[in-house]
Every structure is written in C-alpha cells, then in structure tokens.
Amino acid sequence: MVLAQLGGSISRALQQMSNATVIDEKVLNECLNEITRALLQSDVQFKLVRDMQTNIKKIKGKTSVVMFVGLQGSGKTTTCTKYAYYHQKKGWKPALVCADTFRAGAFDQLKQNATKAKIPFYGSYMESDPVKIAVEGVETFKKENCDLIIVDTSGRHKQEAALFEEMRQVSEATKPDLVIFVMDSSIGQAAFDQAQAFKQSVSVGAVIVTKMDGHAKGGGALSAVAATKSPVIFIGTGEHMDEFEVFDVKPFVSRLLG
Numbered sequence: 001m002v003l004a005q006l007g008g009s010i011s012r013a014l015q016q017m018s019n020a021t022v023i024d025e026k027v028l029n030e031c032l033n034e035i036t037r038a039l040l041q042s043d044v045q046f047k048l049v050r051d052m053q054t055n056i057k058k059i060k061g062k063t064s065v066v067m068f069v070g071l072q073g074s075g076k077t078t079t080c081t082k083y084a085y086y087h088q089k090k091g092w093k094p095a096l097v098c099a100d101t102f103r104a105g106a107f108d109q110l111k112q113n114a115t116k117a118k119i120p121f122y123g124s125y126m127e128s129d130p131v132k133i134a135v136e137g138v139e140t141f142k143k144e145n146c147d148l149i150i151v152d153t154s155g156r157h158k159q160e161a162a163l164f165e166e167m168r169q170v171s172e173a174t175k176p177d178l179v180i181f182v183m184d185s186s187i188g189q190a191a192f193d194q195a196q197a198f199k200q201s202v203s204v205g206a207v208i209v210t211k212m213d214g215h216a217k218g219g220g221a222l223s224a225v226a227a228t229k230s231p232v233i234f235i236g237t238g239e240h241m242d243e244f245e246v247f248d249v250k251p252f253v254s255r256l257l258g
C-alpha cells in the first residue's frame, strides 16, 4: 500500500470513529482493526502494530485532564461546558473544575452551565488559591472515575504577568494532558502575540476559536496556529451549549476567502 493510500485508510477509520454517536469499546475496536489492517498491508512490522493496539487501549481507560486558557471574554468558560457536553454525548464521563478565582461570578457561571448539562462540577466561593482548587477538583473527580476533567482558569483583560504565573502554577500542579487556548474570532492581528505569550507559559496543544457566528472571518486563528504550533480543534458558533463544531478546514478557508 502506498503512503497516500495508507494515510487515506487511517483518516477514514478515524473519521468513522469520530462520527459515531457514542465511542464505546466496539467502535474503538472497529477503528483499531481497520488501522491494523492498513498498517499490515503496508508491511509495518506485526509487533509494532500489536504494541500500538495495546497502548491505545491502555490510554482509553486513563483520565484526561484538559486545561483551558485564554483572555477574559474570549468565551473560555462557555467553551469548557461545550467541550464537556460534546464529549458527554460521545460517551465520556466529563467533569468541570472552576479554578478561576479572579472573576467574580465565574464559579456561578460554570455551576449554572454544568447543572444545565448535568455535568459534575467543582469550585469554591471561599478559597482564593486557584492552584488549591484545581488540585482538589482533579483529585476529587479522579476518585469518582471521571475520564475527562476540564479545568477552567482565570482570564484577564490583557496579557498580564500575574495571569501567566498563575496559569503556569495550575498547569504544574495538575499536569494536564492537553492545554487548550481559547480565542475570540474577532481578535484579528493581535492573535499571534497573544497566543505566543500563552504558549511561552504553558504548553498549549490545541486552539478553539469562538464566536464564529459573528461577522469576523477568524483569520487570527491562522496566527494562533502558527504561534502555538497547534491545530484548531473546534469552533464556537453561538452562546448555547450545542453551538459547537469540530473544526473543518474547507468551510473555514471559504469563509476567509469569501
């Protein structure tokens, strides 16, 4: 099998899996079998393929901690719930932790959204140390066997040293598997510097662009991708929980050019 065919088979298998309403053991096995077949047909060593299968299955049982970062008003808290809700529908057991002790009302907002989506949440009205809350939240939900723990962090109006230091500490204490940078689609030219500043403090691994239902073309997303060397994974298309889409290159590029 030539490389292009192999790539095609693998992306088809992954696409089928992500299209599934619920990703359970059966769907995962089908996807893995499909990939295994393609790899073996391409003469990849049997042992390597078998190890890959075993490792992927091991990862599935593991809890993922995902930390959200971004400026205040970017849509970070809203996006945390959308991300949790999206994965809950796919069969995951998500939970939300509010480590934003800076903005008054942040915990109430997260609590309200989480309650609406029937997603467990953790936060505090009294505790002012975001690191402490983040650690307690993650530990609590690990004990409850949640497999996706989402940590919302404080945003500020601009890039401030204190915000980055706090974020760095939360990241060091909770050791997230993924850090997602949330950016408003209307940010435009400022996106590169902003995203780069975040990347310098925490290891951003993905980008979510919000408010794509507005007039902005979202060109700043390209700068954020370049600055963080991370892909855009979802876009926000409204204020509601289900106004959230997996990022798709074609419509995004048409909008940029149109």
Ligand code: GDP
Binding pocket: 070, 071, 072, 073, 074, 075, 076, 077, 078, 079, 155, 210, 211, 212, 213, 214, 235, 236, 237, 238, 239
């Ligand atoms: P945070 O300060 O970054 O946590 O931002 P919030 O989550 O509080 O969001 C700020 C505002 O943007 C709120 O009024 C949200 O309802 C709104 N918002 C978030 N995402 C979207 C989106 O994709 N589309 C639209 N139209 N509004 C959004």
